[in-house]
Amino acid sequence: MRLLEQRADTSSICPSDAARAAYEGDDDGWRDLMEPVRRAAWRLVAAGEVEVTRSGQPVEESEARGPLRIRRARR
Template sequence: MSVSTRDIENCALDLLGGRAATSSICPSDVARNLVSDEEGWRALMPLVRDVAAQMAREGKVLITQGDVTLDPDAMIHGPIRLRRGPAFPVSA
């Protein structure tokens, strides 16, 4: 199965939309929802992080480490979380 950047974005938005507005998700939640085997979802993680950075630039998500919101254009290392951003699409 080939996973597109659109698949990743839609999955992240769906996961965040299904949780409380103040909740967060791990990028691996996205990868695991798209690819079931461990080798596959781990291989997808760099692309998931790239898509998350683009979504953060668009204001759809915030990338956080602890209580700190990270710059999506900075080199981000370590565990991160994704939260709804100011431009998170609200479904009607």
């Protein structure tokens, strides 16, 4: 949520942005954090905090394929 809070209300982030922010190294170790980041995103979706989108449209976890973005939930 911190990354989203640092951006405009209408902005979104790539899951890799969150993985890179959480990783404390200079190599590609952030890639190992991608699955935990995705799981965290879906927990935030369930809590009504964020939406996961593809091509700007919210998607359900079962439909989540291809490039995804995370944005604040539109209320």
